[in-house]
Amino acid sequence: MxxxxxxxxxxxxTILAGSAAFADDVTLTIxxxxxxxxxxxxxxxxxxxEAGHPGIKVQFTPSAPAEYNAALNSxxxxxxxxxxxxCRPFDASLALYDKGQLADLSGLASMANFxxxxxxxxxxxxxxxxxxxxMASVIHGFIYNKDAFDALGLTVPATVDxxxxxxxxxxxxxxxxxxxxxxxxxxxxxxMGYQNIGPNYxxxxxxxxxxxxxxxxxxxxxxxxxxxxxxxxxxxxGDGFEAQTYPDSQNLFTLGRAAxxxxxxxxxxxxxxxxxxxxxxxxPPVQAAGDECxxxxxxxxxxxxxxxSAHPDEAxxxxxxxxxxxxxxxxxxALPGFFSLNATPVAMQDPLAxxxxxxxxxxxxxxxxxxxxxxxxxxxxxxETWTASANVINGTETPEDASKRLQEGLAxxxxxxxxx
Amino acid sequence: MKARTxxxxxxxxxxxxxxxxxVMIVPLFDTLRLSFYRGGPEGAEFAGxxxxxxxxxxxxxxxxxxxxxxxxxxxxxxxxxxxxxxxxALAAILSHPRLxxxxxxxxxxxxxxxxxxxxxxxAWKLILSPIWGIAxxxxxxxxxxxxxxxxxxxxxxxxxxxxxxxxxxxxGIPMMLIYAALLSIPEEVLEAGEIDGLTGWAAFxxxxxxxxxxxxxxxxxxxxxxxxxxxxxIYTAQGALAGPNFSTDILGTFxxxxxxxxxxQLGDPYMGSAIASAMFFIILxxxxxxxxxxxxxxxxxxx
Numbered sequence: 001m002x003x004x005x006x007x008x009x010x011x012x013x014t015i016l017a018g019s020a021a022f023a024d025d026v027t028l029t030i031x032x033x034x035x036x037x038x039x040x041x042x043x044x045x046x047x048x049x050e051a052g053h054p055g056i057k058v059q060f061t062p063s064a065p066a067e068y069n070a071a072l073n074s075x076x077x078x079x080x081x082x083x084x085x086x087c088r089p090f091d092a093s094l095a096l097y098d099k100g101q102l103a104d105l106s107g108l109a110s111m112a113n114f115x116x117x118x119x120x121x122x123x124x125x126x127x128x129x130x131x132x133x134x135m136a137s138v139i140h141g142f143i144y145n146k147d148a149f150d151a152l153g154l155t156v157p158a159t160v161d162x163x164x165x166x167x168x169x170x171x172x173x174x175x176x177x178x179x180x181x182x183x184x185x186x187x188x189x190x191x192m193g194y195q196n197i198g199p200n201y202x203x204x205x206x207x208x209x210x211x212x213x214x215x216x217x218x219x220x221x222x223x224x225x226x227x228x229x230x231x232x233x234x235x236x237x238g239d240g241f242e243a244q245t246y247p248d249s250q251n252l253f254t255l256g257r258a259a260x261x262x263x264x265x266x267x268x269x270x271x272x273x274x275x276x277x278x279x280x281x282x283x284p285p286v287q288a289a290g291d292e293c294x295x296x297x298x299x300x301x302x303x304x305x306x307x308x309s310a311h312p313d314e315a316x317x318x319x320x321x322x323x324x325x326x327x328x329x330x331x332x333x334a335l336p337g338f339f340s341l342n343a344t345p346v347a348m349q350d351p352l353a354x355x356x357x358x359x360x361x362x363x364x365x366x367x368x369x370x371x372x373x374x375x376x377x378x379x380x381x382x383x384e385t386w387t388a389s390a391n392v393i394n395g396t397e398t399p400e401d402a403s404k405r406l407q408e409g410l411a412x413x414x415x416x417x418x419x420x
Numbered sequence: 421m422k423a424r425t426x427x428x429x430x431x432x433x434x435x436x437x438x439x440x441x442x443v444m445i446v447p448l449f450d451t452l453r454l455s456f457y458r459g460g461p462e463g464a465e466f467a468g469x470x471x472x473x474x475x476x477x478x479x480x481x482x483x484x485x486x487x488x489x490x491x492x493x494x495x496x497x498x499x500x501x502x503x504x505x506x507x508x509a510l511a512a513i514l515s516h517p518r519l520x521x522x523x524x525x526x527x528x529x530x531x532x533x534x535x536x537x538x539x540x541x542x543a544w545k546l547i548l549s550p551i552w553g554i555a556x557x558x559x560x561x562x563x564x565x566x567x568x569x570x571x572x573x574x575x576x577x578x579x580x581x582x583x584x585x586x587x588x589x590x591x592g593i594p595m596m597l598i599y600a601a602l603l604s605i606p607e608e609v610l611e612a613g614e615i616d617g618l619t620g621w622a623a624f625x626x627x628x629x630x631x632x633x634x635x636x637x638x639x640x641x642x643x644x645x646x647x648x649x650x651x652x653x654i655y656t657a658q659g660a661l662a663g664p665n666f667s668t669d670i671l672g673t674f675x676x677x678x679x680x681x682x683x684x685q686l687g688d689p690y691m692g693s694a695i696a697s698a699m700f701f702i703i704l705x706x707x708x709x710x711x712x713x714x715x716x717x718x719x720x721x722x723x
Contacts, residue, residue, distance in 0.1 A: 382683055382685070383683055396664070
């Protein structure tokens, strides 16, 4: 009998909830791959929006990251996708815009709050149309074990020479593995290695755009030099780093067995929870003291409008709010490590996150060199970079050979690189 | 007299034929068809053999393809050289009438076969891990620490290591098949041999081995098909890029990367189908070679 009562109760509540929503409110649904963030959206972000916008209800309905692209595409094709679409950077979202499934948002007032670099991941190639409101980026750098540095009397390195001097000292002392990174998963070598230290050599946006235009080549010194530095990392990684995976590296560092971790800022929340020691961070070291510094401040996540949405005006109201300083503050502090792209700086409550985001003031931001346009063909430059970076660190390919191979691969399909 | 039309045969065959056609034959032919198309502005357009010309003619594609095929052959060779002899040996030992706890050994050796690839891949990755694994510790305990290397991360060892892991997982299958074949050899034959002075090793080599040869043939062809369709173990242990430096890339992972795409590389179902078709023809050729070249010449005995 209790079952029947329960069923009746549930049905009654469904009808009540349904009718309440039907009464006058418009409900917007958000598609996203960030299922980790469900509680943050439900408890913090959506209530804050709804409080200021009576009559609009928002639902956050994420799916698993690995399935997101495929699931979203089929939902959009079938016309059952939500009103608001969380945008992957670059080609995945550009394809949706080209198919007319994402609306043009260039006219949104809050777009003025974002820099060109911030918007570059969600624009047409000529930059004329922007179709997603940038939400967050991730910054690369190095996280270090402050307790270990204090115990060994080390100071944070600013130049490449200082960086290797610090590594030498840690190695000679022997308590800690100097640097926690493995090459088994390959992407660490490319993302936390090459794309982390590279911008200082190719001068951030200047080199990245020159590569796209075809005026620089991957075999130029600026693009080979990061590989030369990576080749030197080999001696400072743990025993058997060739078979060390990404979670292995994370655990080595948070267990306090390694002193330095080449990082992306997305690690911050996890490390804060896991590590039992004080942590600090330093940006990728420059070549000579006083050089301009460049950081990879990679645009990672944005939100756009389903062109087939039944409530475009309400959805635009939401997007305007996403572009506001209020949202930036809420989001960045709820997810330390995913930094707001808003031009208004956000004060971070997390000290480690504040260190990362503080580099924006003194260094120039750029995004990963392989992500825009250059990974459209076969062989895919990003994937090739993974293999090349891992090979260079393993010592199975020289920096020069790796660069030559990458350049040949790129030139085989990318016209601007073919003329020279 | 007119023969009665036997409708019941069609009725009984229908469910199996329909299901098999729907889930196997149609997709197979559709994949073959797809390999002759390419993506155009208005969906698929006919491309003739362009995909195959790219696959075998383009230096990059063909290098990847031959690398994967070569690795696949090595993967298969290790299975033939290790898995099947070990399986036969285990079966011979298990069928020994005086062996105690035979059922226990049989189950223990067979259990890995029913485990998921994901579990096997992950467990072995942990065992062999230079950081947390027990392999370095065990080698250290017997004074062989110097022989330890991060095998899965070394270009020269990774594929062999994974092939041996796969052997560990599947050695139960040849063992069971051979075991069954050995049990079906009648006692009289063995006793007759014994009277003629054939015992022990000689009895195995001269009586049992010829009688289980057809089973060994079947096992070889199963191994061949299984290995050339393999994908899961490499994917769970090394990821879709089949590192280090594609040294563990086999046709299955190559197909996966091409068909479904990987990271920033978008999937290309047309090139993917071309690879799948090439795999199909390689397997078909291998099976035909076996069926017409070996199977028909194999001598069979009847009791």
